[in-house]
Amino acid sequence: MSQTVTDQQLAIFGGPLAVPDSDQHDELFRWPIVTDEDEQAVLDVLRGRTMSDIDVATQFEAEYARYNGTRYALSYPNGTLALQVAMWAAGLRRGDELICPTMTYWASAAPALALGAAVAFADIDPVSICLDPGDIERHIGPRSKAIMVVHYCGHPADMDPILEIAQRYNLAVIEDVSHAHGALYKGRMVGSFGNVSATSMMTLKSLAIGEAGMLVTDDEEIYQRAIVFAHYRRHDQLTLSEVKPFAGVPLGAIKGRLNQTCAAMGRVQLKYYPERIVEIQRAMNYFWDLLEDVPGLRAHRPAPGSGSTMGGWYNPQAIYVPEELGGLAVEKFIDAVQAEGSVASRGINFPLHQHPTFTEADIYGDGQPTQQAQATRDVSRPAGSLPVSEGACQRALGIPWFKHYRPEIIEQYAAAYRKVVLQASKLEASDG
Numbered sequence: 001m002s003q004t005v006t007d008q009q010l011a012i013f014g015g016p017l018a019v020p021d022s023d024q025h026d027e028l029f030r031w032p033i034v035t036d037e038d039e040q041a042v043l044d045v046l047r048g049r050t051m052s053d054i055d056v057a058t059q060f061e062a063e064y065a066r067y068n069g070t071r072y073a074l075s076y077p078n079g080t081l082a083l084q085v086a087m088w089a090a091g092l093r094r095g096d097e098l099i100c101p102t103m104t105y106w107a108s109a110a111p112a113l114a115l116g117a118a119v120a121f122a123d124i125d126p127v128s129i130c131l132d133p134g135d136i137e138r139h140i141g142p143r144s145k146a147i148m149v150v151h152y153c154g155h156p157a158d159m160d161p162i163l164e165i166a167q168r169y170n171l172a173v174i175e176d177v178s179h180a181h182g183a184l185y186k187g188r189m190v191g192s193f194g195n196v197s198a199t200s201m202m203t204l205k206s207l208a209i210g211e212a213g214m215l216v217t218d219d220e221e222i223y224q225r226a227i228v229f230a231h232y233r234r235h236d237q238l239t240l241s242e243v244k245p246f247a248g249v250p251l252g253a254i255k256g257r258l259n260q261t262c263a264a265m266g267r268v269q270l271k272y273y274p275e276r277i278v279e280i281q282r283a284m285n286y287f288w289d290l291l292e293d294v295p296g297l298r299a300h301r302p303a304p305g306s307g308s309t310m311g312g313w314y315n316p317q318a319i320y321v322p323e324e325l326g327g328l329a330v331e332k333f334i335d336a337v338q339a340e341g342s343v344a345s346r347g348i349n350f351p352l353h354q355h356p357t358f359t360e361a362d363i364y365g366d367g368q369p370t371q372q373a374q375a376t377r378d379v380s381r382p383a384g385s386l387p388v389s390e391g392a393c394q395r396a397l398g399i400p401w402f403k404h405y406r407p408e409i410i411e412q413y414a415a416a417y418r419k420v421v422l423q424a425s426k427l428e429a430s431d432g
Ligand SMILES: *Cc1c(COP(=O)(O)O)cnc(C)c1O
Pocket: 078, 079, 080, 081, 083, 104, 105, 107, 108, 150, 176, 178, 179, 199, 200, 201, 202, 211, 212, 213
């Protein structure tokens, strides 16, 4: 059947759609899954008027720490703040540098500027789209303090060589797990490798509870620093002499308390998250298994059997290989797949190193760009200096993010991709 579908004229040229009823597939893609149990938990907080208490948040933290396999978890109103606190707690100070992949959401990097530090942007690996362990050492300087590792679009970064380099140069490792809750690297959960990890749980992420962030660590000192920087209700927990004197007034001058309506939803979402991502994994792996043999597309997933997994498959990607499709531009490929009724999108971030916030903005009135003013050496990254990231938007495309295993429907979406791949030369030709 799939043979006939893929032989038919492309929908973009007026042929029949490979996915004829996509308007009926909302439930297949809808996320997060919200049930009566979520609603009841949120209502309980509202009716009890305990939005600004910390009892539910503390329970959620304990459950998240257990899930993540770490000693401590501390909640924040968003992932951006959790990352900023993680940076400070890991030791990033004025004049220090954070090594960070340029291909990520801005919150992995920009909070360093608010701490008086600078960002040394590094390149990504073309297969994982995560920080390239082979491109870290050239960015290390005398003030390098920490490496930010982003498990990008659900794919675990290659932690072994990264941890080895960090140890050799005495750098802290911070994991940004905002795309990869529940993903495994060689059998162990991401977020449990670094000195500290932080994650977003905003509504579009794979663990989605509104606006929320979480920091996790095994390190008692980091945990107490994280408390004193942006919390104040928990200052009775401060025991270390380094932080104890400051109880009562957060050092970051930031109030980082999570709204408990989100914490309540978080407890319910986390309870069902492991089983829900098992179904997502089954669905996404099925999609890719159907396309294993087609040229031009590679699954963005760790090798099956490696013990590494994609967690909830946040913002799933195909690695696009235009050379195998006669050089067809990714935009044209996407247009043709969309015309078939399938999801396809430009789904990755723009590289950060050339963004004006890092090249031009004088945020604190130094008379020069903040990023440079706060560095003790040249940290600029001219166009062309991080080539894999700069070319990545031509080599990645967003694929459907199935939340349920519905093989007959997933087969239609896979057929849409296969059909466009098999007839790619017609798209090229249509250009004249
Ligand atoms: C979403 C995201 C964040 C920021 O989280 P918020 O909760 O939106 O503040 C940080 N890092 C990455 C990689 C993200 O995708």
